[in-house]
Amino acid sequence: MNIYLLVGIKFILGIMVMILQIHILGKYEFSINTPLNQIQNYVLGGIIGGPIYNSNISVVQYSLILVIWCILILVLKWIKTNNMFAKKMLDGGPMLIVNQGKLIVENCRKAGLNAHDVAFKLRANNVHYVHEIKRAILEQNGQFIIVKYGEQNPKFPIITDGQVQKDVLEIIGKDEAWLEETLEKQGYKNIKDIFLAEYEGGEILVSEY
Numbered sequence: 001m002n003i004y005l006l007v008g009i010k011f012i013l014g015i016m017v018m019i020l021q022i023h024i025l026g027k028y029e030f031s032i033n034t035p036l037n038q039i040q041n042y043v044l045g046g047i048i049g050g051p052i053y054n055s056n057i058s059v060v061q062y063s064l065i066l067v068i069w070c071i072l073i074l075v076l077k078w079i080k081t082n083n084m085f086a087k088k089m090l091d092g093g094p095m096l097i098v099n100q101g102k103l104i105v106e107n108c109r110k111a112g113l114n115a116h117d118v119a120f121k122l123r124a125n126n127v128h129y130v131h132e133i134k135r136a137i138l139e140q141n142g143q144f145i146i147v148k149y150g151e152q153n154p155k156f157p158i159i160t161d162g163q164v165q166k167d168v169l170e171i172i173g174k175d176e177a178w179l180e181e182t183l184e185k186q187g188y189k190n191i192k193d194i195f196l197a198e199y200e201g202g203e204i205l206v207s208e209y
Contacts, residue, residue, distance in 0.1 A: 007052055010062050014048035017066045021073060040073065081161055093167045097144070098136035111138050122146075137171065158204065159197035172199055179204075 047069055051057040095107050097118065108118055121144045127133060137145040156168045164176060180191070182204055188194060196207045 003055055009059055010052045093140055095138045096171050097138050098130055098133045101131040103130050156199045158199050159194045162192035
């Protein structure tokens with residue numbers, strides 16, 4: 001087969017697989033900047049970019065590699081959606097960095113943040129002193145969510161995809177017993193029936209499946 005025709009076919013197959021993944025996984029999955037998504041993008045770039053110019057890899061072999069990769073990504077997506085522990089291990093979760101004006105050094109170290117990183121992120125959010133902050137949370141994409149004294153607290157997702165976000169409950173100073181009791185008063189008996197539940201101003205805002 002002509003080398004240019006082979007490269008063209010492989011390139012088209014690679015683009016088709018990328019489009020297919022976007023439609024299956026959703027545009028949001030490709031827009032967020034989590035460590036796992038970065039690794040996926042690097043690997044996919046290597047799979048599509050490397051074998052394209054290797055004439056020793058046939059179209060059939062190349063197609064098989066792409067199929068295996070698609071299956072792996074779909075399995076990971078299903079696991080993250082249905083298992084909160086696996087999602088936390090793969091993507092991480094929100095972490096409380098500052099609480100009531102006090103820096104939680106242990107969490108900074110867990111997140112791989114040194115003092116310079118914390119100071120830089122605070123300055124980037126127009127904060128000059130830690131004691132000015134009521135709460136600062138490091139999101140899984142590396143962004144800081146900062147709430148100063150007197151500001152309204154942001155909405156926190158305490159349930160996503162029918163699973164309780166224990167880290168968020170800890171951040172807002174609540175537990176699962178409180179959550180179940182509050183939901184039952186609102187008429188929700190099964191947490192797995194809830195697509196998204198947010199905590200705002202002492203209230204839980206629920207969106208069911």
